[in-house]
Amino acid sequence: MSTQFPAAAPDLAQYPRPHLAVDLILLTLVDAQLHVLMIEREEEPFARKWVLLGGFLHPGETVEACARRVLSEKAHLDGIKVRQLRAFSDPQRDPRGWVVSIAHFALVSYQMLHDAAGDNEALFLAEIVPDGDATTLRYGDQHIVPGFDHGAMIEAALAEIRESIDWSMAAFALLPRSFTLHELQHVYELILGKSLNKPYFRKKMLGQIFADGLRLQPTGRWTEGRRHRPAELYELVKTNAEGAAI
């Protein structure tokens, strides 16, 4: 091979650089349905279109730190676990120029999102509606078509969550601190797009030990006023090796 390894060049200046952005798919649960946080763009391109939260990478920060900063600045949410999805790098994806975007996603309960960003009129929650193998977005009666390639990003995030949720504790982030096993099962069924076996789901979840020794624990408290038998509320607690709460 005769060509030299490009990175060996001592001077980086010769290499053209794209802009590097981060977009954030923030999922939450409203009325037992998945929603994604969006914002209405004011300027071209895609003025008046809804897009994901996003921003450009700042010098000195990692892309994950950038995603957390965007979440903090635009939705006032801090301490959320953000996962990197992948780079979207179609040269035509941004009409303004050469912009590569690293998509990230996070799951958060509506409670937390509402407390943090509830007064922000620029933010919207678009409902994610299964539509055959794909999904569409809806806000009230409106059908939402996101700007840029953000529709594809949302699809990719949903696919990633679907593949990785298997008996993980990822779904708990969508629920409030206390929840019933039925609500938990509903979240799994929403994400997986299929119904699960109730006795087996309950047995397995209650026997499961998640990362850091976290387990589901009954609280002794029960739902009220739901015109049917009350359900016990559970919480995620850290336990020691013997299973006692600590």
Next chain:
Amino acid sequence: MSTQFPAAAPDLAQYPRPHLAVDLILLTLVDAQLHVLMIEREEEPFARKWVLLGGFLHPGETVEACARRVLSEKAHLDGIKVRQLRAFSDPQRDPRGWVVSIAHFALVSYQMLHDAAGDNEALFLAEIVPDGDATTLRYGDQHIVPGFDHGAMIEAALAEIRESIDWSMAAFALLPRSFTLHELQHVYELILGKSLNKPYFRKKMLGQIFADGLRLQPTGRWTEGRRHRPAELYELVKTNAEGAAI
């Protein structure tokens, strides 16, 4: 929220841009052990250190296309399926400046790699040696410590493959066109880092229908000269709904 959505600015020029590179973890099988393709750097930083194949993103190409181009230019390998791993964006990861790298990985048989790049003296195959929960790299008696953050990239690629290989056809890419079921099982065991049940592995693999209707099919040919009972050679073939080869 008072701050404006940064991407709404009509002029991108105000945003500082990192360099965007692609690094490629190319895995292959030599003497029944996993190896990763590396190159010795000639210039600072990390002169004389081994690093992954890599290059800077060109205008007009996606990061996946860039990874395929690097593979083609530096190892003369074309038509290889490349998967995106993730972005590595530590601001300190490259002493020359602000360089974000999108790591990709690919699996290829030693046969193909040897035919394509066998005469290139700048390329080396470092052996991947399990070392507790982590892995180390070796070349003969030498312990290899890669330059940049390429050691972490290799670890991340191995973790990703380990998580995604489950009954997928990913491992076939490491083997020649014809192979024994024992060789196939060995690849799975190498990647998963544990031994598998022989009767079950064979039954399940032979009954499995992979993507695009691909199946394992006995060739009627057998290994020779191995001082024990010969094993039948199998190939991956595309079949129609009735299971007949097409």
Next chain:
DNA sequence: CTAATAGTGTCTGTTAGACACTATATA
């Protein structure tokens, strides 16, 4: 009472692996 959901017991088919056994090449 009915409607609706909570929670459990049992049965069955599949998955995964343990173990043991026979088969067949080379040296």
Next chain:
DNA sequence: TATATAGTGTCTAACAGACACTATTAG
């Protein structure tokens, strides 16, 4: 012959889901 790997049969435990049943609230 010994040795090493190829390939198979059977048994068992865990996993996953089907189905049915009882329990308990509001109205």
